[in-house]
Amino acid sequence: MADVGTLIRRGFGETSRRDKWWVQPLVVFTILSSFIAYTTWAGFQAKNYFYHEDGAHYLSPLYSPLLYGQEHEPRWVGAEVPSWWPGFLPFSPAFLILIGPAGVRLTCYYYRGAYYKAFWADPPACSVGEPRKGYLGENSLPLLLQNIHRYFFYIGALYILILGYDAYKAFFFAGEDGSNHFGMGIGSLVLTLNAVLLGGYTFGCHCSRHVFFGHLNCFGKSLIKKKCYDCVSLLNTHHMKWAWVSLVWVGFTDVYIRLCAAGIWNDWRIF
Numbered sequence: 001m002a003d004v005g006t007l008i009r010r011g012f013g014e015t016s017r018r019d020k021w022w023v024q025p026l027v028v029f030t031i032l033s034s035f036i037a038y039t040t041w042a043g044f045q046a047k048n049y050f051y052h053e054d055g056a057h058y059l060s061p062l063y064s065p066l067l068y069g070q071e072h073e074p075r076w077v078g079a080e081v082p083s084w085w086p087g088f089l090p091f092s093p094a095f096l097i098l099i100g101p102a103g104v105r106l107t108c109y110y111y112r113g114a115y116y117k118a119f120w121a122d123p124p125a126c127s128v129g130e131p132r133k134g135y136l137g138e139n140s141l142p143l144l145l146q147n148i149h150r151y152f153f154y155i156g157a158l159y160i161l162i163l164g165y166d167a168y169k170a171f172f173f174a175g176e177d178g179s180n181h182f183g184m185g186i187g188s189l190v191l192t193l194n195a196v197l198l199g200g201y202t203f204g205c206h207c208s209r210h211v212f213f214g215h216l217n218c219f220g221k222s223l224i225k226k227k228c229y230d231c232v233s234l235l236n237t238h239h240m241k242w243a244w245v246s247l248v249w250v251g252f253t254d255v256y257i258r259l260c261a262a263g264i265w266n267d268w269r270i271f
């Protein structure tokens with residue numbers, strides 16, 4: 001009989017577990033692969049990311065902030081393509097900004113645990129044998145680079161501000177005389193929910209707990225610091241749920257705006 005603490009070596013997929021341990025990694029693999037395939041396709045489209053019929057102002061989160069774009073679009077720089085972009089390469093405004101949100105998710109502590117299991121079986125699930133003998137952890141390159149996550153948190157927080165502004169703009173519709181009036185379409189709600197869900201995911205980050213006063217030994221008499229810390233801790237408790245719901249919704253938000261812009265769906269104006 002093995003002593004307590006003796007490492008049990010199992011062959012790949014070998015386990016004494018009797019439950020369906022393979023379901024979770026399979027679901028993770030399916031959803032993440034589908035999301036990566038869709039966002040790659042959508043990023044290469046370079047069209048139908050901005051819906052502006054009937055004065056609406058809906059910008060897909062996969063293209064926000066829109067650094068370069070057409071004249072009628074909410075671009076930050078006054079050109080369709082950056083002058084430094086190599087002419088032989090296709091260009092899409094999404095190429096310049098997807099590194100921010102992609103970096104947050106790729107290095108997220110939760111996602112790491114999920115995709116290490118689902119994509120390279122390291123291990124496939126708890127107590128299931130993996131296809132390698134040595135365990136290197138994240139102490140050497142390239143996985144050592146995952147430590148960059150604490151910096152991606154700040155970038156992610158900046159994106160939330162921008163997406164919040166996009167959601168705010170989605171409640172204003174341009175009239176024929178050029179003035180803006182307050183209104184609400186289904187797209188306004190879709191973009192608002194997108195910002196809320198991404199905010200819940202980003203501010204529930206482990207790094208967020210540190211930033212929002214978790215680095216202190218004592219809150220002293222500050223009720224505000226304690227409340228902030230409690231709030232982000234609550235988000236953090238459900239970080240996995242925020243991660244998945246926000247992922248699916250950001251994809252749906254792009255689909256919604258894309259289909260409206262392509263004239264396939266109509267945006268229903270509530271008022």
Ligand code: FES
Nearest residue numbers: 108109110205206
């Ligand atoms: S741990 Fe998931 S976003 Fe930071």
